[in-house]
Amino acid sequence: MKLLIKNAKLFYTNKLINCDVLVEDGKFKQIAENIVATDAKIIDAKFQLVTPGLVDVHVHFREPGQVHKETIRTGTLASAHGGFTTVGAMPNVTPVPDDAKKFQQQVALNQANSLIHTLQYAPVTVNETSDELVDIEGLAKLGAFAFSNDGHGIMNAQSMYEAMERIAAIDSHLAAHVEDKNLFNRGVINFGSASQRLGLPGIKQVAETSQLARDLVLAKETGVHYHVCHISTKDGIELVRMAKDAGINVTCEVSPHHLLLSDADILTDDANFKMNPPLRSEADRQALISGLQDGTIDMIATDHAPHAENEKNQGFEKSAFGITGIETSFPLMYSRLVKTGIISLEQLLNLMTEKPAQLFNLKNAGIIKLNQAADFAIINLADEYEIKTTDFLSKGKNSPFIGQNVYGQVEQTYIDGECVYSK
Ligand SMILES: NC(=O)N[C@@H](CC(=O)O)C(=O)O
Ligand SMILES: [Zn+2]
Numbered sequence: 001m002k003l004l005i006k007n008a009k010l011f012y013t014n015k016l017i018n019c020d021v022l023v024e025d026g027k028f029k030q031i032a033e034n035i036v037a038t039d040a041k042i043i044d045a046k047f048q049l050v051t052p053g054l055v056d057v058h059v060h061f062r063e064p065g066q067v068h069k070e071t072i073r074t075g076t077l078a079s080a081h082g083g084f085t086t087v088g089a090m091p092n093v094t095p096v097p098d099d100a101k102k103f104q105q106q107v108a109l110n111q112a113n114s115l116i117h118t119l120q121y122a123p124v125t126v127n128e129t130s131d132e133l134v135d136i137e138g139l140a141k142l143g144a145f146a147f148s149n150d151g152h153g154i155m156n157a158q159s160m161y162e163a164m165e166r167i168a169a170i171d172s173h174l175a176a177h178v179e180d181k182n183l184f185n186r187g188v189i190n191f192g193s194a195s196q197r198l199g200l201p202g203i204k205q206v207a208e209t210s211q212l213a214r215d216l217v218l219a220k221e222t223g224v225h226y227h228v229c230h231i232s233t234k235d236g237i238e239l240v241r242m243a244k245d246a247g248i249n250v251t252c253e254v255s256p257h258h259l260l261l262s263d264a265d266i267l268t269d270d271a272n273f274k275m276n277p278p279l280r281s282e283a284d285r286q287a288l289i290s291g292l293q294d295g296t297i298d299m300i301a302t303d304h305a306p307h308a309e310n311e312k313n314q315g316f317e318k319s320a321f322g323i324t325g326i327e328t329s330f331p332l333m334y335s336r337l338v339k340t341g342i343i344s345l346e347q348l349l350n351l352m353t354e355k356p357a358q359l360f361n362l363k364n365a366g367i368i369k370l371n372q373a374a375d376f377a378i379i380n381l382a383d384e385y386e387i388k389t390t391d392f393l394s395k396g397k398n399s400p401f402i403g404q405n406v407y408g409q410v411e412q413t414y415i416d417g418e419c420v421y422s423k
C-alpha cells in the first residue's frame, strides 16, 4: 500500500518545510519536493500542517471500572480526533494494575481496544494509596513505560525514596502528582480570592510546592528521572528551574487549562472549571507561560479526565475533579499561544511530539523518520471553528472551553499509514 501526501507543510527535523511525503507499507519512505508515484493513493494536504502524531504522557481512560465515563475505545478515538497517536494511560482504574496479573490484563485490554498506541503506567505503591511499593522491576519487564500514583501524592518519604532508587536502577521514570494531603484542606478550588469570593474551601499552593521540594531533594540523591505532572504554581516552576540549574534529572508537564485559565475565570459554581490541581491565580498562570517560553516546562500533557454529566453538574463542592482535554489541546494551544505570538509553531510541536517522546524514551514516537512507522496527523490551520460537545468522541463532555472559537482542527490521523480518524 502506497500513500502519497502532496503539498504538506511538514514538521520535520524541527523545521516546517513544504514538501511531499510518500508512505509505503506503513512506513515513511520518501520526503521530497515533488514526488511522483503513479500507483499511490494521493491525498492533497493543501499546505495543511502534517505533524508527527502528537504524544500525551498523561491521560485517564476509565476502563476497567468506570466505563460510563470513558472506555479505551472512546478514549483512543478521542485521542485520534485530537491528533494524538501515543498516550500514557494513568493507572487509577479499577482494579489498579498493581501486580503482574492485573498489569498484564490491563495491557491486553489496552491492546485489544486501542486505535492508537496506549502505553500503560504502573502505580508506584499498591492500590496507589498504601506505602507498600509494587514490584517495580517486574512491572517494568511487563511493559510499564513509567510509574505514577497520579491522583494521589506519595505521602511517605521513605516509600518515595526507595521507589526512586529502584526506578533509577532500571532507567524508568517516576511521574508525580505532587500533593501533600495534610495541606489539602478538603479544598475544591484554589485558595485565594476566588475561594473567598465563592465561599468554597481552598487548596493552598503549598500542597503542591512542599511535596515538590521534598521530591526534588530525593531525586537529587537518587538520580531518578523525576517528572512533575500538571505543574500549576509560580513557586513550583521556580523550584523546577532551580533544580534543573542544579543538574537534577527533573522534567515537567503543564496542561492547556492551567496555561489558559485562572481562578478569576470561575464566575459561577460551574464544576467544568474544577480539577486537581485547581486553576490557580493569574500570577501563577503568567509564571507557567514564562516557564514554557524559557524551557523550564518540557511538554504539554492534557490530564484528560472524563466524567459523566451527573458527576460534573453538582457544583464545586460535590462534583468530581477533572476535565476532558485530548480533543481540544492542539487547537487551544495553537490558537491561544502560537497565533498570539507567545511561542512559535515549531516550539509548540516540539512540546507536543519530540520532547515528551525523547524524555520518556519512547522509540519511534513523536518524530518523522524515514523507514519508521508512519504515525502522523493532518491539521487545518486556516479555518476557524467552534468547540462543541457534539463533536467530542470522548464520552466526557466536561470541558470549560465549550463554545470557544479556535483554529487547528485535525483533519486526519494515521497509525502505521492507516487512517484511524477522518473528519
Ligand atoms: N486531574 C483531575 O482532576 N482528576 C484526575 C486525577 C488526577 O490527575 O489528579 C482523574 O482521574 O479524574
Ligand atoms: Zn494528577
Ligand SMILES: [Zn+2]
Pocket (backbone or CB within 6 Å): 058, 059, 060, 090, 150, 151, 303, 305
Ligand atoms: Zn491525572
